[in-house]
Amino acid sequence: MSLPEFDFHAPGSVDEACRMLAEYGPKAKIFAGGTDLMLDMRRRRILPENVISIPGIEELKTLDLSSGMLKIGSCVTIARIVKSKEVAGKWGALCAGGKALGSCLVRNLATVGGNIASARPAADLPPPLMVYGASLVLKKTSAERVVSIDHFFTGTGATVMAPDEILTEIRLSEPPPHSGAGYLNLGIRNACDINILNVASYVALDGPGGAIKDARIVMGCVAPTHVRVLSAENLLLGEKPSEALFERAGEAAMNAATPRGSAYSRASAEYKKDMVKELTVRTLGMALREALGPAS
Amino acid sequence: MKKLIRVTVNDVRYEVAVKPNQTLVDMIRYDLGLTGTKNGCGEGDCGACTVILDGTPVNSCLVLAMQADGRTITTIEGVEGEKGLHPLQKAFIEKGAVQCGFCTPGMVLSAKSVLDENPAPSEEEIREGISGNLCRCTGYLQIIDAVKSVGK
Amino acid sequence: MSDYDIINTRAVRVDASDKVRGLALYVDDMKMPGMLYGALLQSPLAHAEIVGIDTSAALRLPGVKAVVTSKDAGLVKFGVSPARYDETVFCHDRVRHVGDNIAAVAAIDLDTAMEAVSLIKVEYRELPAVFTVEEAMAEGAPVLHEAYPRNVTAQVHDEFGDVEAAFAQCDLIKTGSLVNKRQDAAFIEPQGCIASFDFSGNLILYSSTQVPHYLQRIVAMVLGLPVGKVRVIKPYVGGGFGPKAATNHMELAACLLSMKSGKPVKMNFDRRQVFMHGRSRHQFFHTMTTGVKKDGTIMALKHECYLNGGAYSSFGIATVYYAGSLLGGPYKLPAMKYDGYRVFTNLPACGAQRGHGGVIARACWEQQLDMIADELGMDPIELRLKNMMTAGDMTCNYLDMSSLGMKECVEAVRDRSGWESKKGKLPPGKGIGMSCGFFVSGAGYPIYRSDTYHGTVIIKLTEDGGTALVYTASAEIGQGSDTAFAMIAAEAIGIPMECVRLESGDTDFGMDLGAYSSRQTLMTGLATKEAGEDIKRQVLEVLSEELHVPVEDMDIKKGLVVFKKETPDISGLRTRYIKEHRGWTDNPSLEEPLSFKEASRMAFLARGSIVGTGKYKPPVLGGGHKGAAVGTSPAYGCSAQVVELSVDEGTGKINIEKMTDAHDCGLAINRTSVESQMIGSLSMGLGEALYEEVKFDDKGRVLNDDLAEYKIPRALDMPDVDPVIIESNEPNGPFGAKEVGEGAIMPAIPAILNAVYDAIGVRVFELPLKPERVYMAIKEYKLKKEKER
Incomplete structure (x- = not known):
């Protein structure tokens, strides 16, 4: 099936892209990696009048670590994240999220910004980005704002972005010492699959062998948006990590999950809930191992 | 409205008038007549339309023709050299890695990208590198063998 | 290792170099001057009356060259089996599934054709629809085809031997079931075609088909053309696996559009339409009861099966027979009763797919045999070997095991997998399982009743x-x-492969039933061998006249004439040959042996064109019972497989780690190709066992009509495979060869089922074995165990 008709624009800068967005209004659509948008257009789920292609904008393709903070341009491809030694070294769960996304061919096109802005509950990057406390830079012609990713998603396919805003950058501060994170996704096949469920966990310890001073757990595919499991996080705070504790956190996450199961969804609610527990326990274990360092 | 774009495909420079909603795969197949690039699903799932775009293998069904303006593309027709078949093409023939052949062009290009990046890939890296290309005939093992035999 | 020069080697495929260079042309790669593009209007509803069709707006659209509906196509019924012709090119009064065909448009480009399709107005009156076997067979349910009450399109009731009497002698009787989900062949090239009708009344149809001959016949029959005016050409085809083994509506629509417009018309399915057309593996509901003696002797099988067939018959009448008859072997089974029902539903029709009809039946039974072995305290391999048929045996339903390397297959996978050190000895979560399987080497009868040659x-x-x-x-x-x-041609003539050029897939080249039921190697192979021998005979006859050496004292080998007794004086003959080739630099010297090339040049000079012909049709096969034709074959291929896997009990996810597979293909014509078919079959079996299911919503629309959500194995999913070729020498095959293409899939699913049980101690009776299903089975089992405590 061919694509619907639209006008094509390839702005050379973010400013130009913003001007175009402002000019064409809500019937314009940003084309980042296109791996979702092309399908949506082909299937007539999205019918934009104007397609604004941004993967050619150089300033959106920087991967910058110079400020002690990781700044990812929104058009950095997933493949670059996966292959970056710096990202793997400090933000391993993000790297794992990238590896879980699509096939290697899709990862060569798909962008970090696209995986966030399309706001799909099964997306791979939001859980790790949320546990790392990412913030997002949104630009429009007149202004720029920075929002926490925690407050970015408002529903499936819906975000706080205004129609004339572009997600330009993703910022991650360096995780503190004695912290770690883990990401797991569950599909039917070994790889290149659409997630049945995905979970990221993060713990920061109060020194080597210390108590948990910070914890974040985020799950996908159980609600219209990715959700943080505050009940499970709170249960961990101030406690010494142990298998039993993680088991309880997993139970709490399971109880907090309210997946919708239907004959047409990828899995039943019961299975998803059980898997929330399983993946929470497993990712917490991964996070702890990383927090304790290679000596553990 | 059609717009003229410039694109270098297999070392040949083309000027092509393309429509905004035309995909790169359609331009390559129908405007340039390079039908070695196949259209299997149109949705980035099968990899039959794989081409190498500025050094990176991509699903050309997920790229708009206009986005290729000013860029360099290698299709299956550009893999063989003046001295004949690329070692990978020879290996595919010798190892029985070809059956219906519909996935073969994309598979060869993905495999070539693996070897271009790392001349001595592990089996896991090979599997990973061709994991975007579906093949229903071979069960992949003879393809993996072929790539392995070319790697160092 | 073998007496042959060409066959039984690892020859390079004749098409491989074009394929790796991107030069092989598939139908969508072809283009003709003035070619139009066609598009289909397909029903959005699963079941509805067509009240009216208005094509006027479409016809008015600039660029539209032809619009066709049932008014143009007529209402000649077609299908697969003449006994069940139940489809027309376009629906005229009723649509029976989402995707049923209503009209087609040809226009100057695809976008215009699609736009025109969207302008055709169809008024529907929606009817209640049935999607499951239960719904379709319920009292008062809507009937899809009036001639088939309760929507039963075909039923089989067979009994061989006395099943109840046999059960009475049994020590253990076990009943169980298995259900799969509808599957898709998921070939990578969607169906496509180009029809070109000229002003002399000749129609050429290029199509992505497995069966040029049947397509030619159906096109001629439906469109009222003489068969001789219809030529079907199959360019390279990007996989078939069954669904391309029957005429589709798009092919007929393209022909009609070309006849109406006078221009060549190209049409393609997109991936969505591939799923809407369907014709892949049915959903089967098997229930089986097997009786055995204490020592493991299998005594009887009682088998009932319901097939969800979709809206039309397609291959279904054969499918429902195969589902029963293929359990006749490879074990000695004195009594078998089978009741099969294929049921219409308002879904796309199902048809044939690799291992036609037999795959899920085999999986059900082989799991049951494992359970029986378990209860008897026998090793599953021991149970199978104890009951194994050998060459010369006849099944209770009259299938003749003219060769059968089944025992050798089982022993090979047992020994090479290290079965004895692993079975029952692996840590929890790891499992090993095995299964056998067998399949026809070509159907004994063509799809339409005829004494025709099969090739x-x-x-x-x-x-x-x-x-x-x-x-x-x-x-x-x-x-x-x-x-x-x-x-085969090179071997039969006695010349090197480089001296053979082969053209195929064109109905002008002769008669061949095509690629289905694993028939070509044996059937076309025998015809090729006969034609090659005919060539050799003719060349040697001329040589005999020239050299006064009896034909039987000569042979051709490796491109040279071999004189079995004394070598005659060939100088006269050679001098003539060289004289004809003055100025050529490659003329033979006088001492060189006489070449085939020289000999066949002499044959040409003496007789004109040297043409050899070959033909094949099977002898009369099978018993006299109704439906005896289905399952008969001149030969049967067989296989055994061992699977090793691990199950993540926390998630239910299965990881297949190793497959050891042995297949008896008689004699391997091309060893590399045989292994290719084995590994490819296993990959498809793995997908069907673990991932694959076509899902529908409550309106009968395919939910996962793409290759993202219809999941087939990727390179990361395929385990290491150890393929073992077993060669039993089939007396009815060319040089002893028989099938491998479909039989190899048979053991894959049950071997996985049996290995899963070995890993987790739980039997699963529903496919696919996706993580949720396995996890839930484990969870239920644990709960039950807790309660028991």
Whole structure:
């Protein structure tokens, strides 16, 4: 099936892209990696009048670590994240999220910004980005704002972005010492699959062998948006990590999950809930191992 | 409205008038007549339309023709050299890695990208590198063998 | 290792170099001057009356060249089996599934054709629809085809031996079931075609088909053309696996549009339409009861099966027979009762897919045999070997095991997998399982009742004598048949492969039923062998006249004439040959042995074109019972497999770690191709066991009509495979060869089921074994165990 008709624009800068967005209004659509948008257009789920292609904008393709903070341009491809030694070294769960996304061919096109802005509950990057406390830079012609990713998603396919805003950058501060994170996704096949469920966990310890001073757990595919499991996080705070504790956190996450199961969804609610527990326990274990360092 | 774009495909420079909603795969197949690039699903799932775009293998069904303006593309027709078949093409023939052949062009290009990046890939890296290309005939093992035999 | 020069080697495929270079042309790669593009209007509703069709707006759209509906197509019914012709090119009064065909448009480009399709107005009156076997067979349910009450399109009731009497002698009787989900063949090339009708009344149809011959016949029959005016050409085909083994509506629509517009018309399915057309593996509901004696002797099988067939018959009447008859072997089974029902539903029709009809039946039974072995305290391999048939045995339903390397297959996978050190000895979560399987080597009868030859082959020598041109209407669809026949021709004539050029897939080349039921190697192979031998005979006859050496004292080997007794004086003959080739630099010297090239040049000079012909049809096969034709074959291939896997009990996810597979293909014509078919079959079996299911919503629309959500294995999912070729020497096959293409899938699913049980101690009776299903089975089992405590 061919694509619907639209006008094509390839702005050379973010400013130009913003001007175009402002000019064409809500019937314009940003084309980042296109791996979702092309399908949506082909299937007539999205019918934009104007397609604004941004993967050619150089300033959106920087991967910058110079400020002690990781700044990812929104058009950095997933493949670059996966292959970056710096990202793997400090933000391993993000790297794992990238590896879980699509096939290697899709990862060569798909962008970090696209995986966030399309706001799909099964997306791979939001859980790790949320546990790392990412913030997002949104630009429009007149202004720029920075929002926490925690407050970015408002529903499936819906975000706080205004129609004339572009997600330009993703910022991650360096995780503190004695912290770690883990990401797991569950599909039917070994790889290149659409997630049945995905979970990221993060713990920061109060020194080597210390108590948990910070914890974040985020799950996908159980609600219209990715959700943080505050009940499970709170249960961990101030406690010494142990298998039993993680088991309880997993139970709490399971109880907090309210997946919708239907004959047409990828899995039943019961299975998803059980898997929330399983993946929470497993990712917490991964996070702890990383927090304790290679000596553990 | 059609717009003229410039694109270098297999070392040949083309000027092509393309429509905004035309995909790169359609331009390559129908405007340039390079039908070695196949259209299997149109949705980035099968990899039959794989081409190498500025050094990176991509699903050309997920790229708009206009986005290729000013860029360099290698299709299956550009893999063989003046001295004949690329070692990978020879290996595919010798190892029985070809059956219906519909996935073969994309598979060869993905495999070539693996070897271009790392001349001595592990089996896991090979599997990973061709994991975007579906093949229903071979069960992949003879393809993996072929790539392995070319790697160092 | 073998007495053959060409066959039984690892010859390079004749099509491989074009394919790796991107030069092989598939139908969508072809283009013709003035070619139009066609598009189909397909029903959005699962079941509805057509009240009216208005094509006027479409016809008015600039660029539209033809619009056709049932008014143009007529209402001639077609299908697969003449006994169940129940489809027309376009629906005229009723649509029976989402995707049912209503009209088609040809226009100057695809966008215009699609737009025109969207302008056709159809008024529907929606009817209640049935999607499941239960719904379709319920009292008062809507009937899809009036001639088939309760929507039962075909039923089989067979009993061989006395099942109840046999059960009475049994020590253990076990009942169980298995259900799969509808599957899709998921070939990578969607169906496509180009029809070109000229002003002399000749129609050429290029199509991505497995069966040029049947397509030619149906096109001629439906469109009212003489068969001789219809030529079907199959270019390279990007996989078939069954669904391309029957005429589709798009092919007929393209022909009609070309006849109406006078221009060539190209049409393609997109991936969505591939799923809407369907014709892949049915959903089967099997229930089986097996009786055995204490010592493991299998006594009887009672088997009931319901098939969800979709809206039309397609291959279904054969499918429902195969689902029963293929359990006749490979074990000695004195009594078998089978009741099969294929049921219409308002879904796309199901048809044939690799291992036609037999795959899920085999999986059900092989799991049951494992359970029986378990209860008897026997090793599953021991149970199977104890009951195994051997060559010369006849099944209770009259299938003749003319060769059967089944025991050798089982022993090979047992020994090579290290079965004895692993079975029952692996840590929890790891499992090993095995299964056997067997399949036909070509159907004993064509799809329409006829005494036709199943294959004819023509070989013509070029006038210089150097090249044998092989013409066959058989269908290379990726399996390697062109290469196999080039090898067989070369072997039969006695010349190197380089001296053979083969053309196939064109109905002008002769008669061939095509690529289905794993028939070509044996059937087309025998015809090719006969044609090659005919060539050799003719060349040697001329040589005999020239040299006064009896034909039987000569042979051709490796491109040279071999004189079995004393070598005659060939100088006269050679001098003549050299005189004809003055100025050529490659003339033979006087001492060199006489070449085939020289001999066949002499044959040409003496007789004109040297043309050899070959033909094949099977002898009368099978018993006299109704439906006896289905399942009969001149030969049966068989296989055994061991699977090793691990199950993540926390998530239910299965990881297949190793497959050891042995297949008896009689004699391997091309060893590489045989292994290719084995590994490819296992990959498909793995997908069907673990991932694959076509899902529908409550309106009968396919939910996962793409290759993201219809999941077939990727390179990361395929385990290491150890393929073992077993060669039993089939007396009815060419040089002893028989099938491998479909039989190899048979043991894959049950071997996985049995290995899962070995890993987790739980049996699963529903496919696919996706993580949720396995996890839930484990969870239920644990709860039950807790309660028991």
